[in-house]
Amino acid sequence: MKVHEYLGKRLFAEYGVPVPRGEVAETPDQAAALTADLGGRAVIKAQILAGGRGKAGGVRVVASPEQAWEFAAGLLGRPLVTAQTGPGGVVVRRVLVEEALEIDRELYLAVLVDRDRGRPLIMASATGGMEIEEVAAAFPDRIIRVWVDPAVGFQPYIGRTVAFSLGLSGEQVRTAVETVAGLYRLFTEKDCALVEVNPWVVTADGRLLAADAKVDFDDNGLFRHPEIAALRDTSEDSPLEVEAMRAGVSYVKLNGFVGCMVNGAGLAMATMDLIKLAGGEPANFLDVGGGANEERIAAAFKILISDPDVRVVLINIFGGIARGDVIARGIVAAAQSVGVNIPMVVRLVGTNAEEGHRILRESGLPITVAADMAEAATLAVKLGKEAAR
Amino acid sequence: MSILVGNHTRLLVQGITGREGSFHARQCRDYGTRVVAGVTPGKGGTEVDGIPVFNTVREAVKATGANASLVFVPAPFAADAILEAADAGLELVVCITEGIPVLDMVRVKRFLEGRPTRLIGPNCPGVITPGQAKVGIMPAAVYSPGPVGVVSRSGTLTYEASAQLTALGIGQSTCVGIGGDPIVGSGYLDILPMFEADPETKLVLLIGEIGGTAEEEAAEYIKRRMTKPVVAFIVGRTAPPGRRMGHAGAIISGGTGTAESKVRALEAAGVTVCPSPAEIGRTVAEVARRHGLIP
Numbered sequence: 001m002k003v004h005e006y007l008g009k010r011l012f013a014e015y016g017v018p019v020p021r022g023e024v025a026e027t028p029d030q031a032a033a034l035t036a037d038l039g040g041r042a043v044i045k046a047q048i049l050a051g052g053r054g055k056a057g058g059v060r061v062v063a064s065p066e067q068a069w070e071f072a073a074g075l076l077g078r079p080l081v082t083a084q085t086g087p088g089g090v091v092v093r094r095v096l097v098e099e100a101l102e103i104d105r106e107l108y109l110a111v112l113v114d115r116d117r118g119r120p121l122i123m124a125s126a127t128g129g130m131e132i133e134e135v136a137a138a139f140p141d142r143i144i145r146v147w148v149d150p151a152v153g154f155q156p157y158i159g160r161t162v163a164f165s166l167g168l169s170g171e172q173v174r175t176a177v178e179t180v181a182g183l184y185r186l187f188t189e190k191d192c193a194l195v196e197v198n199p200w201v202v203t204a205d206g207r208l209l210a211a212d213a214k215v216d217f218d219d220n221g222l223f224r225h226p227e228i229a230a231l232r233d234t235s236e237d238s239p240l241e242v243e244a245m246r247a248g249v250s251y252v253k254l255n256g257f258v259g260c261m262v263n264g265a266g267l268a269m270a271t272m273d274l275i276k277l278a279g280g281e282p283a284n285f286l287d288v289g290g291g292a293n294e295e296r297i298a299a300a301f302k303i304l305i306s307d308p309d310v311r312v313v314l315i316n317i318f319g320g321i322a323r324g325d326v327i328a329r330g331i332v333a334a335a336q337s338v339g340v341n342i343p344m345v346v347r348l349v350g351t352n353a354e355e356g357h358r359i360l361r362e363s364g365l366p367i368t369v370a371a372d373m374a375e376a377a378t379l380a381v382k383l384g385k386e387a388a389r
Numbered sequence: 390m391s392i393l394v395g396n397h398t399r400l401l402v403q404g405i406t407g408r409e410g411s412f413h414a415r416q417c418r419d420y421g422t423r424v425v426a427g428v429t430p431g432k433g434g435t436e437v438d439g440i441p442v443f444n445t446v447r448e449a450v451k452a453t454g455a456n457a458s459l460v461f462v463p464a465p466f467a468a469d470a471i472l473e474a475a476d477a478g479l480e481l482v483v484c485i486t487e488g489i490p491v492l493d494m495v496r497v498k499r500f501l502e503g504r505p506t507r508l509i510g511p512n513c514p515g516v517i518t519p520g521q522a523k524v525g526i527m528p529a530a531v532y533s534p535g536p537v538g539v540v541s542r543s544g545t546l547t548y549e550a551s552a553q554l555t556a557l558g559i560g561q562s563t564c565v566g567i568g569g570d571p572i573v574g575s576g577y578l579d580i581l582p583m584f585e586a587d588p589e590t591k592l593v594l595l596i597g598e599i600g601g602t603a604e605e606e607a608a609e610y611i612k613r614r615m616t617k618p619v620v621a622f623i624v625g626r627t628a629p630p631g632r633r634m635g636h637a638g639a640i641i642s643g644g645t646g647t648a649e650s651k652v653r654a655l656e657a658a659g660v661t662v663c664p665s666p667a668e669i670g671r672t673v674a675e676v677a678r679r680h681g682l683i684p
Contacts, residue, residue: 084631113491115571115601115638118498133643150492150499191490220637221490223465250635254627265569265635266543266598269624270666276627277665285628287635318545318552320528349552351530373549374667 001217003231004047006096008213011190015182018175019210022098031072032065034097040064043101046075047094049236052082058092061100068097090236101211102204107166108132109180109210110196111187120148120187122180124162128199154184168208175208190228191221240303247299249288256281257384258377259310261300263288263317271316274373280381283310288317294330301338311387312343314380316373319350328356332363341366343383347376391518391563391590392538392583393481393509394422394457398522401426401449401479402440403470404461409485411437413461413526420523425453446477457481459515459524467511468493471574475506483524484510484574491637494572501574508574512636514544514566525566527551535560536682537673538584540577541596542569542603542636546624546666550596553670559677562590569598569636577607585615591682592618594673595660597651599625600639604651612658618680620673622663623651 003011006024013019021038024047025031035042046058053059058080062068072095079089106128114121124144127135136143144165146158159177168176179200187195196214203209222229234242244251250265258275262268265287272282284307288296304310319327327348335344347370348356357369368383370376400417404410405427415438418424426449427437433444443449446458458479462470467486474482489511501508509516515525520534527544531552539554539561541547547566554561565580567573577595584590593615597604604623611619626648628634630641641647652662663672677683 113495113571116603116606118495118572120492120495136643150495188492191492193491218491220464220488221492224490252629252632252634254629262545264543264545265639266541266546266596266624267549267666269598269628269634269639270546270549272627273624274666282627285632285634318548320526320531320545320548349549350528372667374665377667 001219001222001232002049003215003217004049004094004233005045005213006047006094007231008215009210011186011215012182012210012213015186017179017182017210018208019213020098020101022096024094025072025097026076026094028069028073028076031095031097032069035062035068036065038097038099041100042068042097044068044071044075045096045098046080046092047096048080048085048090048092049233050082050084050090052084053080056080056082058082093235101201101209103201104204105202106199107202108135108198109162109183109200110194110198111183111192112194114147117147119150120184122146122148122158122162122184124166126166128201132198148184153188154181156181168202172202172206172208179208179210190225191218192216193218240306244299244303247296249286249296249300249303251303252285253307254282254284255309256283257309257311257388258380259283259304259307259313261286261288261297261304261313261315267316267318271314271373271377274377275314275381278377278381280377280384283307294334297330298334298338301334301340305338305340305342310342312345312380312384313340314376315344315346315348316376317348317350319348319353322350324348324350324353324356325359328359332359332365335365343368343387345370345376345380345383347373391521392580392587393507393518393563393565394516394524395518395521398457398524399423399425399453399455400457400459400524401428401446401453401455402459402461403428403446403474404463405429405437405440405442406432406435407461410461413459414438414440416529417459417523420529422522422524426455446473446479450477450479455479457524458483460484460486462486464488468497471497471508472500475501475504479506482506482508482574483513483515484508485513485515485526487512489570491571494570498572498574507579509565510568510574512570513568513573514547516563516565518563519561527564527566531555532564533560536562536589536591536677538562538587538590538593539564539596540580540584540593541566542598542638543596543624547596549666550594550622550669554673557670557674559670559674559683562587569638571601571638576603578610581607581610581615585617590617592620592673592677592680594669595619595621597621597623598636598639599628599634599641599648600636600646602645605654608654608658608660611655611660618676619660620663620676621655621660622666622669623648623655624666
């Protein structure tokens with residue numbers, strides 16, 4: 001779960017990490033007033049979760065409260081389209097008004113978990129302000145990596161290693177050590193998946209400040225942090241994905257026309273791949289979970305038929321221990337209660353699958369039963385293409 | 390003797406009094422696995438279908454000689470359960486639980502360093518040695534004993550692949566679901582050497598998915614160390630970057646973790662990569678035939 005920059009910076013401040021002076025504004029008047037408080041010069045930053053704000057015109061330095069008012073008025077309440085938002089953009093509801101910094105150097109600092117080593121990793125670079133993946137590709141030797149042993153946690157030498165490798169000196173070294181320590185503490189105490197500061201700036205007057213804050217929390221750890229879970233902003237998610245999350249269904253919207261409902265993440269991806277091999281495009285990834293009970297199937301149907309791109313539904317359930325006839329009854333009941341009237345192709349395996357097939361065939365619903373995955377995908381793609389005509 | 394589980398396994402089930410735990414404990418026992426104990430703190434002295442329940446893993450091990458554990462404990466408490474099993478000295482811990490916080494697994498991994506306990510999972514279907522023992526939640530009907538060792542990050546897709554094999558008359562030595570989380574107890578690099586050393590296993594089927602670089606590292610190992618033929622399937626060719634596909638670990642980020650990169654690495658290592666999830670059985674059959682493993 002990602003949170004907005006201004007919330008990330010509040011957390012940074014709580015953990016002793018120096019950030020620029022600033023405050024969030026929800027109206028142009030507030031933005032103008034905050035700019036005046038900062039001495040009439042400020043940087044205004046659109047608060048959206050998607051990246052690519054700068055290039056999309058969502059960040060600007062203003063030289064007066066009037067300019068701040070005007071720029072904020074142009075952003076607030078309107079969609080901002082960036083490389084990461086999709087063509088519709090994301091509506092800006094808040095702007096961050098901060099002191100405009102005289103930047104001497106831009107650095108990079110992040111804390112994450114290295115999945116191969118199974119340990120927290122502190123990553124830093126003297127080449128900040130650009131995507132770390134680009135730095136890694138162009139100058140792999142400019143990235144400093146220090147792994148933390150979870151048994152002993154953060155140690156000051158880690159901060160010093162980062163600071164001196166980046167060419168910092170004097171008071172900056174102490175600030176850097178405190179910053180790395182603070183971010184590590186935030187990372188571990190709040191169950192983060194990523195804490196990233198890009199850029200981490202050295203100002204012309206020698207201060208070291210987190211000029212940006214990207215904090216992504218581990219969804220599985222949120223139960224321990226209700227105060228963090230409360231910060232969730234779903235306004236940028238697709239409404240269908242929000243609905244799916246509530247229903248406990250794992251769903252990702254894609255661009256095709258074959259709606260998929262599958263049990264298990266691997267089989268769900270395999271079904272998408274098969275649709276592509278059959279000459280079609282999947283409309284979504286959807287995992288109804290191992291149990292595939294009627295309630296979940298109904299929720300999944302609702303999501304699928306709310307997507308206007310879906311012209312056919314492909315259901316691929318590997319029943320396993322759950323009985324085929326029970327699953328078939330669940331599919332029929334859910335389809336009837338939701339009112340599914342587009343073609344459905346069902347591939348169902350499991351104990352009592354034959355009985356399940358009979359229930360599906362005799363349901364009176366537009367269901368075709370397929371013998372295996374490949375046949376199901378081919379059939380669904382064909383029906384979807386026919387429905388388009 | 391296959392790998393990890395078999396006739397020697399004496400299983401205890403942590404979280405046996407829960408709905409999932411009691412159901413699957415029975416299923417494992419019905420398959421022929423020796424389920425000797427259950428553990429649920431506070432329920433010691435009771436029974437689940439004749440299986441004695443203990444308060445702690447230590448008590449259960451002392452009383453029953455259990456050497457492996459199957460964990461169904463809910464996510465907030467699962468890491469603690471794994472640590473308890475490791476501290477009691479169990480050789481094998483298989484954790485089914487999904488949704489364990491990543492930082493909990495960081496601590497678990499560190500704790501297991503230098504200990505004799507092997508952890509499989511979490512967020513996995515478990516391990517089955519067909520005809521001998523089932524330590525997991527997989528549907529037993531799709532498996533049959535035979536020469537193919539299966540290692541996979543996925544659950545239901547592995548059932549699918551095993552069903553395809555069984556339908557073609559090709560059995561499995563052991564099937565290991567290593568789990569779909571970013572941090573798992575055992576990876577391909579732990580399981581592949583076991584299959585290489587196991588006389589029952591003649592061919593290995595590796596099922597991978599997008600995210601991370603585990604398949605690339607497996608390819609490197611296969612190239613340098615494996616003498617047995619390996620067939621692979623990588624799922625997620627149509628997955629978009631930056632989106633988590635169900636499994637916490639299945640995400641293409643920063644250009645790494647794509648299916649293409651994994652397929653390329655595996656092919657370069659001499660692995661036969663299946664083009665389609667519907668062709669896994671047939672591809673294995675072809676390779677097995679080429680190596681004279683089946684007529």
